[in-house]
Amino acid sequence: HDLSVLHAPQNFRPWFRNYARIVIPRLARRAARVITVSETTRQDVMEHLGLPEERVVAVPNGVDGRYRQATSSRKDLPPRHVLSVGTLEPRKNLVRLFEAVRLLAERPATRDIVLVHAGGYGWLADDIVRAAHSPALRGRVRLLGYVTQEELASLYSQARLLAYPSLFEGFGLPVLEAMASGCPVVTSDRSSLPEVAGDAAVLVDPESVEAIAEGIRRVWEDDALAADLTVRGLARAQLFSWERTARLTADVYESVLQ
Incomplete structure (x- = not known):
């Protein structure tokens, strides 16, 4: 799926760092073919594992049909909000996203902004939960925890936009799910995310809180931009x-068996 463990080993448990360093390269070299979920990961595999290009094939993920036809909605959410999706872990860059929301909440045009996050606990989640509950955010962040695919489809259809400023992704399925749901997307200009989003998202520097805030502000305030991203996203999906x-x-x- 990705080699993020090699790019940011500090974000993973020690046992998995060792597994990735020792076992994965051995398995890859023995394989007749290695399938990756994006061209970005394909290039990563060839570079870091030393495999020839003819043995590494990119096969992109798909999107479940339920995201194209969500109809139900949650009544307990603000009528206008930003959605974020993913496991609570450092790689998802949620602390910077929370800080971007804090900046926006201080500005008159975006003072009513609320971030709703869907996703279960992951590695080092406690630090992220503490950041979400920081007094400086004054309740601007709501953590829903794990949700089903049906619930997630509904969340995409309700949100003003998806904010997904992840530091590293092998594919970035929430970007595709949001686009299929007609939800405008703000995401990172790193790893596979530009490959998946194409021209159907606002791309931002995930290491800059100000850049994340500006990307969100543009879609939050500009109805024409949001509508254009929706149309482009549906076509892209x-x-x-x-x-x-x-x-x-x-x-x-079949190519291996021939």
Whole structure:
């Protein structure tokens, strides 16, 4: 899926760092083919594991059909809010996202902003939870915890935008899910995220709180931009399906067996 453990080992448990350093390269070198979920990860595998390009094949993820047709909605959420999605872990860059929300809440045009986050606990989640409950945020961040796919589809359809400033992703499925749901996207200009988003998202520097805040502000305030991103996102999402993923995966297996 990705080699983020090699790029930011401090974000992973020690046992997995050792596994990635010792076991994964051995398995990859023994494999007839290595399938990755993006061209970005394909290039990463060739560079860091030393595999020839003919043995590494990119097969992109798809998007579940339920994200294209969500109808129900939660009544306990603000009528206008920003959504973020993902496990509570350092790689998701949530502390900077929370700080961006704090900056926006101090400005008159965005003083009513609220961030709703969906996702379970991960590695070092306690630090992120403390940041979310910081007095400086004054309740601007709501942590929903784990949600089902049906609930997540509803959340995408309700949100003003998805903010996904992750530091590193092998694919970034929430970006695709949001686009399929008609939800405008603000995401990182790093790793595979520009590859997945194409021209259908606002891209920001994930290491800059100000850049994240500005990306969110643009979509929050500009109805025309939000509508344009929705149209572009829906069209972009049509390029991805699990049927296509299955077909391309089968093609790789057949090429090995021939």
